[in-house]
Amino acid sequence: MGYPHPIHPRETPVLSTHFGETAARTYAGWVERGGYIALRRALTMLPDDIVNEVKASGLRGRGGAGFATGMKWSFMPKDDGKPHYLCCNADESEPGTFKDREIMRWTPHALIEGCAIAQLAMRAETCYIYIRGEFTEPYRIMEMAVAEAYAAGVLGPNAMGSGKRIDVVLHRGAGAYICGEETALMNSIEGRRGNPRIKPPFPAVAGLFGKPTTINNVETLAAVPAIINRGAEWYSTLCLGNPKSTGTKLISVCGHVQRPGVYEITLGFPMKDLIYDLCGGMRPGRTLKAVIPGGSSVPIMTPEEVEDCVTDYEGIVAKGSMLGSGGMIVMDDSTDLVYQIMRLARFYAHESCAQCTNCREGTAWTTRILERILAREAKPSDLDLLLELSDQMTGRTICVLSDSCAAPVVSGIKKFRADFDAYLGAAPAVAMAGV
Amino acid sequence: MTASHAAAYEPVFTGSVLAKLEALYPRYPDKRSLLLPTLWLVQEARGWIPEDAVREVAEKLDLTAAYVRGVVTFYTMYHTHPVGRHFIQVCTTSPCGMCGSEEVARALVEHTGCGDLGATSPDGRFTVIEVECLGACGFVTPILIDEDFIESVTPETVPAILARYS
Numbered sequence: 001m002g003y004p005h006p007i008h009p010r011e012t013p014v015l016s017t018h019f020g021e022t023a024a025r026t027y028a029g030w031v032e033r034g035g036y037i038a039l040r041r042a043l044t045m046l047p048d049d050i051v052n053e054v055k056a057s058g059l060r061g062r063g064g065a066g067f068a069t070g071m072k073w074s075f076m077p078k079d080d081g082k083p084h085y086l087c088c089n090a091d092e093s094e095p096g097t098f099k100d101r102e103i104m105r106w107t108p109h110a111l112i113e114g115c116a117i118a119q120l121a122m123r124a125e126t127c128y129i130y131i132r133g134e135f136t137e138p139y140r141i142m143e144m145a146v147a148e149a150y151a152a153g154v155l156g157p158n159a160m161g162s163g164k165r166i167d168v169v170l171h172r173g174a175g176a177y178i179c180g181e182e183t184a185l186m187n188s189i190e191g192r193r194g195n196p197r198i199k200p201p202f203p204a205v206a207g208l209f210g211k212p213t214t215i216n217n218v219e220t221l222a223a224v225p226a227i228i229n230r231g232a233e234w235y236s237t238l239c240l241g242n243p244k245s246t247g248t249k250l251i252s253v254c255g256h257v258q259r260p261g262v263y264e265i266t267l268g269f270p271m272k273d274l275i276y277d278l279c280g281g282m283r284p285g286r287t288l289k290a291v292i293p294g295g296s297s298v299p300i301m302t303p304e305e306v307e308d309c310v311t312d313y314e315g316i317v318a319k320g321s322m323l324g325s326g327g328m329i330v331m332d333d334s335t336d337l338v339y340q341i342m343r344l345a346r347f348y349a350h351e352s353c354a355q356c357t358n359c360r361e362g363t364a365w366t367t368r369i370l371e372r373i374l375a376r377e378a379k380p381s382d383l384d385l386l387l388e389l390s391d392q393m394t395g396r397t398i399c400v401l402s403d404s405c406a407a408p409v410v411s412g413i414k415k416f417r418a419d420f421d422a423y424l425g426a427a428p429a430v431a432m433a434g435v
Numbered sequence: 436m437t438a439s440h441a442a443a444y445e446p447v448f449t450g451s452v453l454a455k456l457e458a459l460y461p462r463y464p465d466k467r468s469l470l471l472p473t474l475w476l477v478q479e480a481r482g483w484i485p486e487d488a489v490r491e492v493a494e495k496l497d498l499t500a501a502y503v504r505g506v507v508t509f510y511t512m513y514h515t516h517p518v519g520r521h522f523i524q525v526c527t528t529s530p531c532g533m534c535g536s537e538e539v540a541r542a543l544v545e546h547t548g549c550g551d552l553g554a555t556s557p558d559g560r561f562t563v564i565e566v567e568c569l570g571a572c573g574f575v576t577p578i579l580i581d582e583d584f585i586e587s588v589t590p591e592t593v594p595a596i597l598a599r600y601s
Binding site: 083092093095097098101132133137169171172175177188192193209254256260261262296327329340344347350353 | 568570
C-alpha cells in the first residue's frame, strides 16, 4: 500500500501488506496473518541453512549500503564461544526516509520475527533494536509488541519451546543522526558519545561490547520472515531484469508530488512511473526539476536522468546516483535548489560528530559559503572553492557523513550550474522565481 | 549548577524511578550501557538534566561526572537547562522546508508567545525549537510536542493543537 493511500495496482506488497491495519500490530493479529510460522521453521533449521537461504534470495541491505545480507551474516564467527550480538538499526534519520517508521508502526511483530530468525542464523542470543529518540509512537508500539512476544513465549529463555534463548531489547536514542552509522550506533548502545569507530576491526570481529556483531536495517530484517516462509527462489524472482537487485523495496516519496507516501515496488521498477503513476506526478502546473532518489546523502538527479532510470541498486548508479535508503525527495520547478542544498549542508553541519577535521570544518564552511551565495555576497570563484572543499571532504574521514554533505553540493553545482550562477551574476531573482 | 540548587537537591533515583532503573540492569552486560536510558529517566522525572542529577547518575553507574556530561551534551534531546512545560520540536530540514514547514515554525512561535525559536514563552508553557529531520517527510509538517508525534500540521491548525496543552 502506498501508505497512507490505498494500495496501487502496480505495487508489490510484501512488507507493506498489512500497513494501516491496527489489528496486525497485536500478537494475536499477527499470528492470524501467518506470523511466527517462519520463526518456528527457522528454529528447526541449522544456522548455516538460514544464512544460505538468505544468501540465495539475493536480499541486500535496505538501509543504504546495499551489501548482500546473507554474505554479511556469514562473516560472523562460528563456535568461538563468545556471545554474539545483533543490532537492528531503527535510527531512521536520513532526510527523505520514513519507511522503517511504518514497519514499526504497523507490523512490529514482522520486525521482531525477522530479528529472531537473524539471531538464530548468527547465534546471537541478544538483539538490540536502536530506535531514534524522536520516534515516540513507533517506540511505544514496539514496546507493546516485545512485551507480548515475551508473554507468548516467542522470546525469552525457551523461545517457542525450543530450549533456545532469544532476547530482544529496545534501546532509545536521544537525537543524533550519526548514530545511524553502525559503529556510532554500537557506541551509543554502550553509553558513549555517538562517534563512529575506525574500521577495522569490523563489527563481525569486534563489535558491540567488543563481541562479534552484525548490524542490519529494519527493512532488511523485516523481509526475512517472508523469505523463510516462501523460499529464496520466490524472493529472487521478484526482480525486473537485474538479478543483482532482487525483492521488493519500500520507497518513501516526499516533496512536490501529489501523493507522498511509502510505496513498495519490485526492484527494477521505472523511476518515472513511480513518480508520475504511483505518486500522481507533480502538482498542477508544475514540472519536475530534480530528484534525490536515496535519502539526502546521494547525488541529485536531473529530469533527463530520471526519464529512463530503473529503480534498483545498479540502475540508479548507472544514472550517477544511488538507491541508498529509498528515501526519494522530489522537487518541482518552484524549488530554489541553492537554498535546499544549503539546508542539507546545514543538516550535516549540525549532525557532524566533529571528531574528524575535514568533516567538522568542511560541513560548517560548506554551509557558510552557500549562505554567502544566497546572500549574493559570493564571488564566482566560490563555486570552485566549494568543489575543492567537497573533494577534501570525500573519502578522508572515519565515516561517510562528510561525503554525504559533499554529494548534493557537487552534483548540484555540476548539474544545476545556472541556479548558482543566478546568485552570482548581476541579474537577480531568476532563481527565486516561483518561490 | 548553583550552590542553592545543591542544597535543595532531592535524588531522582528513589521509589518508582529507582525501580525502573533497576529493571534495566539485566538488559545490558555492563553499567555504562545504562547511561542513555538512565538519562531518559532523569529527564522524564525532572524535565531536564540538572548538574546534580549528572553527579547522581555518575555515582549510580560508576562513571565520572565529566564522562556523563560529555554524553549528555552529545545528544540533542537531553535538555541541559529547564524548558517550557511543553517542548515543541518542528522539522525544517529540506523535504519539510520546501513544503511549507518554515511557516508552521513561525506560526508556532507566534501562537505560543515564545517570540523566537529556542525561547520559552513568558508563562513557561511552551518552548519551540527547530530540529533536523523528524523522519516523517511525507507528512509535512511533522511536529513533536513532548512525546506526541503530530503529522500534517499547517499554520491554520496550530492554534487548535496548542489548545490541547495547558
